[in-house]
Amino acid sequence: MKFAAAIRAGALCTAVALLPATTAALAQVEGRASPEFAALFATYQRIKASYVEPVEDEVLIRGAIDGMLAALDPHSAYLDGQALDRLTTMIDGNYQGLGISIIGEEGAVKVISPFRGSPAEQAGIQAGDYITHINGNLIYGLELEEAIAQMRGPAGTDIEVTIFRPGREDSFEVTVTRGLIELEPVTWELLDGNIGHISVNEFSADVGDDVRDALQALRSDATGQLNGLVLDMRRNPGGSLEEAVRLSDLFLDAGQVVSQRGRTRRDTIYYDAETYYRGDVAEGLPIIVLIDEGSASASEIVAGALQDHRRALVMGERSFGKGSVQTLLPLSRDTALKLTTARYYTPSGRSVQEGGIEPDIRVPQLSDPDAERRQRLALRESDLRGHLVGEIGVEDENLERDRLDDPRFQLTAEELAEQGIEDFQLDYAVRALRRTAGVNVARN
Numbered sequence: 001m002k003f004a005a006a007i008r009a010g011a012l013c014t015a016v017a018l019l020p021a022t023t024a025a026l027a028q029v030e031g032r033a034s035p036e037f038a039a040l041f042a043t044y045q046r047i048k049a050s051y052v053e054p055v056e057d058e059v060l061i062r063g064a065i066d067g068m069l070a071a072l073d074p075h076s077a078y079l080d081g082q083a084l085d086r087l088t089t090m091i092d093g094n095y096q097g098l099g100i101s102i103i104g105e106e107g108a109v110k111v112i113s114p115f116r117g118s119p120a121e122q123a124g125i126q127a128g129d130y131i132t133h134i135n136g137n138l139i140y141g142l143e144l145e146e147a148i149a150q151m152r153g154p155a156g157t158d159i160e161v162t163i164f165r166p167g168r169e170d171s172f173e174v175t176v177t178r179g180l181i182e183l184e185p186v187t188w189e190l191l192d193g194n195i196g197h198i199s200v201n202e203f204s205a206d207v208g209d210d211v212r213d214a215l216q217a218l219r220s221d222a223t224g225q226l227n228g229l230v231l232d233m234r235r236n237p238g239g240s241l242e243e244a245v246r247l248s249d250l251f252l253d254a255g256q257v258v259s260q261r262g263r264t265r266r267d268t269i270y271y272d273a274e275t276y277y278r279g280d281v282a283e284g285l286p287i288i289v290l291i292d293e294g295s296a297s298a299s300e301i302v303a304g305a306l307q308d309h310r311r312a313l314v315m316g317e318r319s320f321g322k323g324s325v326q327t328l329l330p331l332s333r334d335t336a337l338k339l340t341t342a343r344y345y346t347p348s349g350r351s352v353q354e355g356g357i358e359p360d361i362r363v364p365q366l367s368d369p370d371a372e373r374r375q376r377l378a379l380r381e382s383d384l385r386g387h388l389v390g391e392i393g394v395e396d397e398n399l400e401r402d403r404l405d406d407p408r409f410q411l412t413a414e415e416l417a418e419q420g421i422e423d424f425q426l427d428y429a430v431r432a433l434r435r436t437a438g439v440n441v442a443r444n
Helices: 005-010 023-032 035-050 055-070 081-092 144-151 207-221 241-250 300-307 371-376 397-404 413-418 424-437
Strands: 077-079 094-097 100-105 108-114 132-134 160-166 171-176 179-182 186-191 195-200 227-230 256-262 269-272 288-290 313-316 322-333 335-343
Touching: 005 186, 035 055, 055 077, 100 171, 132 144, 144 160, 186 207, 195 207, 195 424, 207 227, 207 241, 227 424, 241 313, 256 300, 288 300, 288 424, 300 313, 313 424
Parallel strands: 195 227, 227 288, 288 313
Antiparallel strands: 077 335, 094 179, 100 108, 108 132, 132 160, 160 171, 186 195, 256 269, 256 335, 322 335
């Protein structure tokens, strides 16, 4: 197992070492510990002596560990060899499965976001969906790792998942063909009017360099100068804190990118621009950042940094609101804790935790007929049981008022489809950049 690769991931924008112990070791702890530890040991003894069936120490200790971590927040977890291996495959950027980011909460499996271009997205699975059955078997109450293991499988094989989508009366089945999920962290395209569109799909290794290379390729392909850039981080569940700083650094020539603040002074770290790159590599090019309820963690760091420095205009929907940092703490060769160790703050001092990033201009995805209903019932960090408390951001009422004057916001999904607009948020952002550059593009 590539444990070293997982450790190198360090801080992730997704206690005391307690390993399976013997009764003698527990007795030793109980003899010198607080009344709370005495109660824990007494409970252990009663279970061992009186439970209807014999119980292995490993089961009880693992249950105690999981219970302690569950009492903290939804993102802290104990990772054994299998779970660490899955984390490593995400860092390496490929695995076989559905291509979705999920979270377990109160026994349910909730979709944070399908990865762009993944089998899950192609099958129609959306952020905010609940997966209730796999191949007809109820998975409610199942450990999240068990649910993930059932979803993984050889590429080319089919899996049937039952989806409950808030806003719809009945659940429905979706057949997904597993694929080799070769995560492409960065994809790009040149749109009419010399507008660049760079999609950042997740924050794995080298994302900052990949975006820099994409920008250079766009400039090479443009006929004349590039007139604007859409940095698309919708449905991006996050990843490496370092890569979020790198990506922000690309477009900033000075100032703070993000700060990380923990319980002690040594846990407080400030990340500044010009750490990785010299100056704004885009040289002042107008930028619009697209976010939605599936944009979490590292995505929110980038959006918040560019928004606070007035380097980019943020459009879309309020982001997920995961403003905490998880650190991988090794316990042994094949076990580790993924523990929340800090909150992060935007350059202006805003905590993203709970409130998320409010867009400068709210642009709903009108081309999705379920958009309004999904937004009303969208899952965000503030909906997770036991989430850390944070601060709510502010919105720019003047910019919000400007967009309300646009008559296209009154069109239905069907009317937009008739005009050939499949992605209203992207279309709106591109049109705004064309207006800024004074570019007119004839539409068929």
